[in-house]
Amino acid sequence: MTFEIREDRQPQGPRKLRAEREEYFRLVQQGYSSKEASRLVGVHPRTGREWRNGRTDPKRFRAPARPERAPSCASGGSRYLREDERIHIADRLHEKATVRAIAAELGRSPSTVSREIRRNRHPENGRYRPHAAQARADARRPRPKTGKIASNLELRDFIQDRLDRKWSPEQICQALRDTFPERPEMHVVHETVYQALYVQGRGELRRELVAALRTGRARRKPRRQAACQQPRFAIPMVMISERPAEADDRAVPGRWEGDLIIGKDGASAIGTLVERATRYVMLLHLPEGRTAEHVRDALVTTVQTLPTHLVRSLTWDQGAEMAAHGSFTLATDIPVYFCDPASPWQRGSNENTNGLLRQYFPKGTDLTAHTSEHLAAVAAELNGRPRKTLGWETPAERLHKLLAA
Incomplete structure (x- = not known):
């Protein structure tokens, strides 16, 4: 030394x-x-x-x-x-x-x-x-480590069962806390579930369960700028800035948002309506096309099945399918408000719902193959899922409370 x-x-x-x-x-x-x-x-x-x-x-x-x-x-x-x-x-x-x-x-x-x-x-x-x-x-510090899902067989089986039933990872994680409130070893965050599916080589969940996710992707999609909107029509429109302020805080039910999901080559479509307060979903059957007249007629038929106090207004983007919004308002007395160009977040509930519906109606498929009964079944299944924004109630439960009141 x-x-x-x-x-x-x-x-x-x-x-x-x-x-x-x-x-x-x-x-x-x-x-x-x-x-x-x-x-x-x-x-x-x-x-x-x-x-x-x-x-x-x-x-x-x-x-x-x-x-x-x-x-x-x-x-x-x-x-x-x-x-x-x-x-x-x-x-x-x-x-x-x-x-x-x-x-x-x-x-x-x-x-x-x-x-x-x-x-x-x-x-x-x-x-x-x-x-x-x-x-x-x-x-x-050493990596890799054994994940929580891989080391707990009961937890893994619970997650796999809910993924098979098309639950989202966040819904699954909330269900784990509700089902096992006193067992922290059964609690995970939704990012843990995504990591178990996305990260190759971990082997915590079956690889084919990726298909049960809403997106169906096996890896994350990078964020990009919002795509340009469809060409807009130049007729007098009432803009969303003139919509009553009560629609913004979702306190009053009856404010609906609408849009279309488009099928293969733009040849088919399904209309979607979402109520802002309850997130309740209704689907429009358009077997003959998505022209302005077809969309108007389907909207009139659908909204007439609801109580008057639950249909106060409709918000849409500036797509050409709403060119007949004036005649729709005359027939139903329901005002239509249009979003600003390239502003899909002004119809956030509807955009989110369209993403969920793509799990049932993938892009690039022919949507005319779906019957009105099938559309009703899909809407019922979606309305039966618990939603975080509703305090983990389902849209159907929330709408039922409004109807009972």
Whole structure:
């Protein structure tokens, strides 16, 4: 060993025993015990323990002008806390420093320091030991890890059963919390389910279950700019800015949003209507085409099946299929409001519902093959799904309450 114990132990300023401290940590990293490392560098074993675990009695020492730091450790990178940073945290905690002060000294976020203390302190006495914390952090870091779904057969079977029934991952996760409220090992977030399906090689869920997702994709789709809208007609329209303000907060039922989902080569279509307050869905059967007259007649037939107080207005985009909106309003006394160009979010409920319906009516297929009875069955199944935005009630339940009232 090249280190030599100094014979002159006169006060060395604010960084006391700096060389000894650096040599002590080097020896500990090589596997020496704290007592043996203290003996080799010529300090009392209690001093070595205080270097390793933090100062136990801050009153015995005068606070240094600048916080001390242990020598840099090769374990981890700048993204992760290093061992010398954990030693600094332990020292400052024993000096009763605040988390924000410690974070400022380390150049870290206060949440990083707070989370480090919470996750890696002793589970029984609550004290923070830096070397034990470093060992726990190193043990958690290796990848890959066995996922929660793969290690729990009951959880995996529950998720697979709901995916077979075309439930979304978020609906499944809420059902897990409702079914097993006292079993946290059965609780996952929806991102965990997506990861089990998307990430290859994990083998947590059957690969073919991807087809049960709304999108049917086996990987994430990158976000892109909104596509251009269909050509718009230039006839007098009442814009959405003139729609009553009560429609915006969804407090009053009867405000509907509508659109078409288009089939193969634009030759077929199905009309969709969604009530903003309850998210209740109704489908329009258009077997003869999607001209303005066909859409108008289907709308008139459909809205006349509802109570008058549940049909107050209709919001549509500027598609050519609504060219006959004037005659529709004359026949039903229901005003039609049009969205601004290239603004699909102004009919957000309808756009979301159209995405759900694509699970039943995929793009590029002939939609004339679906009968009105089949459309009614699809709408009933969609209205029977629990919705997060409704407090996990179904649209059918929410509409039934309105009708009963």
